[in-house]
Amino acid sequence: MRPLPELTPENTAFWTGGAQGRLMIAFCGACRHAIHPPQLVCPECWNEAIEFKPVSGTGTVYSHTVNHQPWAPDMAVPFALAVVDVDGAPGVRVTAEVVGADPESVAIGQTMRVTFANIDDIWFPQWEPAP
Amino acid sequence: MTMSAAITGVGMSDIGRKTGRPAMIHLAEAARRALDCAGLTRDDIDGICTYPGKADNSPGMSPLGTGEVRNALGLKTRWHSAVPDGPAQMAPIMVAAMAVATGQARHVLCFRALTESSSQTATRRASIPGAGRARLGGWYSYLVPANAMSASNWAGWMATRYCHEFGMTREHLGMVATGQRAFAQHNPSAVMQAPLTMEDYLGARMISSPLGLFDCDVPIDGACVVIVSAADAARDCARTPLTIEALGSALGSQETWDQRADLTTMGAHDACADLWSRTDMKPADVDVLALYDGFSIFVPYWLEAFGFCGHGEAKDFIADGHIGPGGRFPVNTGGGQLSGGRLHGFGLLHEACTQLWGQGGGRQVADAKTAVCGMGGGFIAGAMLLRRD
Ligand SMILES: [Zn+2]
Numbered sequence: 001m002r003p004l005p006e007l008t009p010e011n012t013a014f015w016t017g018g019a020q021g022r023l024m025i026a027f028c029g030a031c032r033h034a035i036h037p038p039q040l041v042c043p044e045c046w047n048e049a050i051e052f053k054p055v056s057g058t059g060t061v062y063s064h065t066v067n068h069q070p071w072a073p074d075m076a077v078p079f080a081l082a083v084v085d086v087d088g089a090p091g092v093r094v095t096a097e098v099v100g101a102d103p104e105s106v107a108i109g110q111t112m113r114v115t116f117a118n119i120d121d122i123w124f125p126q127w128e129p130a131p
Numbered sequence: 132m133t134m135s136a137a138i139t140g141v142g143m144s145d146i147g148r149k150t151g152r153p154a155m156i157h158l159a160e161a162a163r164r165a166l167d168c169a170g171l172t173r174d175d176i177d178g179i180c181t182y183p184g185k186a187d188n189s190p191g192m193s194p195l196g197t198g199e200v201r202n203a204l205g206l207k208t209r210w211h212s213a214v215p216d217g218p219a220q221m222a223p224i225m226v227a228a229m230a231v232a233t234g235q236a237r238h239v240l241c242f243r244a245l246t247e248s249s250s251q252t253a254t255r256r257a258s259i260p261g262a263g264r265a266r267l268g269g270w271y272s273y274l275v276p277a278n279a280m281s282a283s284n285w286a287g288w289m290a291t292r293y294c295h296e297f298g299m300t301r302e303h304l305g306m307v308a309t310g311q312r313a314f315a316q317h318n319p320s321a322v323m324q325a326p327l328t329m330e331d332y333l334g335a336r337m338i339s340s341p342l343g344l345f346d347c348d349v350p351i352d353g354a355c356v357v358i359v360s361a362a363d364a365a366r367d368c369a370r371t372p373l374t375i376e377a378l379g380s381a382l383g384s385q386e387t388w389d390q391r392a393d394l395t396t397m398g399a400h401d402a403c404a405d406l407w408s409r410t411d412m413k414p415a416d417v418d419v420l421a422l423y424d425g426f427s428i429f430v431p432y433w434l435e436a437f438g439f440c441g442h443g444e445a446k447d448f449i450a451d452g453h454i455g456p457g458g459r460f461p462v463n464t465g466g467g468q469l470s471g472g473r474l475h476g477f478g479l480l481h482e483a484c485t486q487l488w489g490q491g492g493g494r495q496v497a498d499a500k501t502a503v504c505g506m507g508g509g510f511i512a513g514a515m516l517l518r519r520d
Binding site (some may be wrong): 002003004006008011036037062063066079081083091108 | 274
């Protein structure tokens, strides 16, 4: 089984927002800076009032790779990974496991939308081509 | 401005794959060779430093800390440190330079020891952070749980973006791999010495596109020691000291592999700009290049970061033959990590020093007097400029 992230005060909203079908991104309550990975303090202005807000759940592929090597015994290959610029959160990228697409079909500039896979207490954002 | 520190000796153990030799045996062998190289004895060593310290983030990644090495080698030191967070694997050499420059020590034994080849198993692969753990924290908790487990994935998406923007192809990366293999054929300690053709390179299996098997470095067992000495103490040593002309450690982006605004650059670009701001020397003054090649794609990034060519120009620079055997700016003349084995940058620095001391044998660069060394990939980067006066 894949390793899971440890839930912490700064990241819980990100990893569990999928339970409500929402991609939750951290924003600074003072300067509105989008923060990813989420932090307890705004790296722009050091304000501690961090707010998680749902974003639309769409984004654009900045780059991608197709992994062919099984790094763990139960890893099914090949699969695509994408680095996605998240809509509504300027400067935020997520590393995305791509589902619902031929791995070789993923392309820079492609529009993706988030979906979630639940394992234990984590809702993994996964990304598929937007219709 | 010159730092008052120099490299006075280097030593490498008999590295290999699945050596079955404990890390400490590799370390002792490397230390013995480094002392012989420097003309020093154990009792001259009054400082010790390593990256990252004893750590089990991934199998065999760092089996030895300074405490165990001090104990095993019977060192009595005035200064010791390990640097898990710093400018790449170069960090211990950088802080050692600062230690001797501030009088904390005269001769610092800097080491890197790995047993990644012997330690990895099917369930705990080398260089997979957090391998075998149930829960992860830190920057890689945003990568590994998304199945982006390997640095080959992270370097893979950098390479995809770079190729997209600048038209680099697999053949350009193949020139890096085959060129370094050609050097390795003149390096008896390289772990991969068989000839490597472009056909071999292109025909090898894909690991994480566009990176294939020969774009990835080779996990090994081994140790390397670099002795950093104070400028006045260096004059007591057997060889011409290799003066550390400048260091560069700057980092302007987050410590992650995916958030840097322009992933056709990396931490190296910040570190190298910092380095050149600290010296009057220029890239054109450099004879030998030691550039971190955990993956082949890092070589064009480092070439551009150091300013040997412009942003996006590395593919032509490589295709024009500048970096291989006989080139004006030879890169990784011992075969690098792609063919020599992964000593996490220390092996690259070992080779640069070997060249500056004129002991490169069949791969010697004529009258090499200056070298750059860049260690790290992604956000991790440290840069050094060495000169033999
Ligand atoms: Zn703020």
